[in-house]
Amino acid sequence: MTAFYVAPILQVLAISFTEPQPGLGNYERLLTSESVQRVIGTTLRIGVVTTAIALLLGYALAYRIALSGPRAQRWWLLAVLVPLWISVLVRAFAWVTLLRRQGLVNQGLMAAGAIEQPLALVWNEFGIVVGMVHYMVPYAVLPMLSAMREIDPRVLAAARGLGAGRAGAFLRVFLPLSLPGVIAAGVLVFIFSLGFYITPAILGGGKTLMAAEWIKLQILDLIRWGLGAMLATVLVVAILATLAVFSRLVNLRRLFGAGG
Template identity: 55%
Template structure:
């Protein structure tokens, strides 16, 4: 039996050194990583937060400008609109690809999985310039449409929001496919067989059984795609041609060109808070583990 002194020492009032001594020794293996994480991530993050309320002078004037000025609000609304459209398109296409992957077997499934993963290995800059070449006025896409008699003059497919959405969807589809595919692979097919055996049509089985069971993966993919879209910089800069300014590019302009460090830091903080809110909503609703299968 432990003595009362030992019980007191092990309680909440025990000295810090004693409590640290009782930690699992494996925690000491990750201690260097935690120190590096704090030094390289949390400290700079705190400096950004501090900079947003101290430059050019102490106060909340940077955040006030973000909330009241027309230009920042226009950039913010453009970012949300493009991210929303990109998310919807990527989720619809990603669901179709994930459905095919989940129901194929053998070589066909592996080939489709490789086709989904290959874009992840190509630089975003290379992909952006590739789309710029394909979608320009004298590019292959417009040449094919004119040659097929579908249009009489080239379409404006780049240097606008349409080009930005096309490039972002192409980049983000793998991030939509993988969470949905992970959830689909974990479904119990006996539920589908039971639905069919009870007389439900294939369409009814899909919409009443299969789709609801895959919604956690869909919601996880939505959060991932939307959060990634919020921080896009290269694709809007290249395919937007300077006419489509999103939040990440606005931060770059504020810091590197107009040298308004506090204003750029405030935009970064808003972007970070919005990202954390979306992740928190996902964690509170479907859960991070369930959302990723």
């Protein structure tokens, strides 16, 4: 089974060093090409912003679910997971409909007198972030909820009994105990964000290129296999390095349900 994962990665790695000619020419573009640096910078920036917003929204949702009763938790989880059953393509076009200049968001803001002219909410980084956050919130909720469920309610009760207020018990007890889930969710969302293709392609309108779309452009349109393979290799290395660093901080396998 491992061969099915390792062999393609090794093939991509080999192409990155041999096309169009053997050497480090493709990797030199990391230092000399403004377009490569811009794509990497855009991908990291959107990934970080998406991760931060998804964590904030996801934490609030996970906290609300964790404090609910069993019946309410089932309904909350259903609401969180339902979007995962909808095609990412359908969701991307739905956001285009909502955010375009004649869309419901702009029309609503204009009707309320908040703006005089439609805002550019799509076919830019803002639209990409909105679409990606919508997609990633459920993935942020699940690891954080898993960590919150392991917090013994008696610990919070003890903090309250010792004089801590509701805010104090949350900040000094609940939040620190839930941080492993926050870290795991952040790693998951950030790694997923690095490889997004459909959502940035549609909501970015071809004006904002992220890594996956740039790789597709190099390999399928410009037939520059070496450049595409180079950036793909860089992404894989970045993902593995991120997992290696954060796996030392928290038990990612347990939080992701991969083992004891």
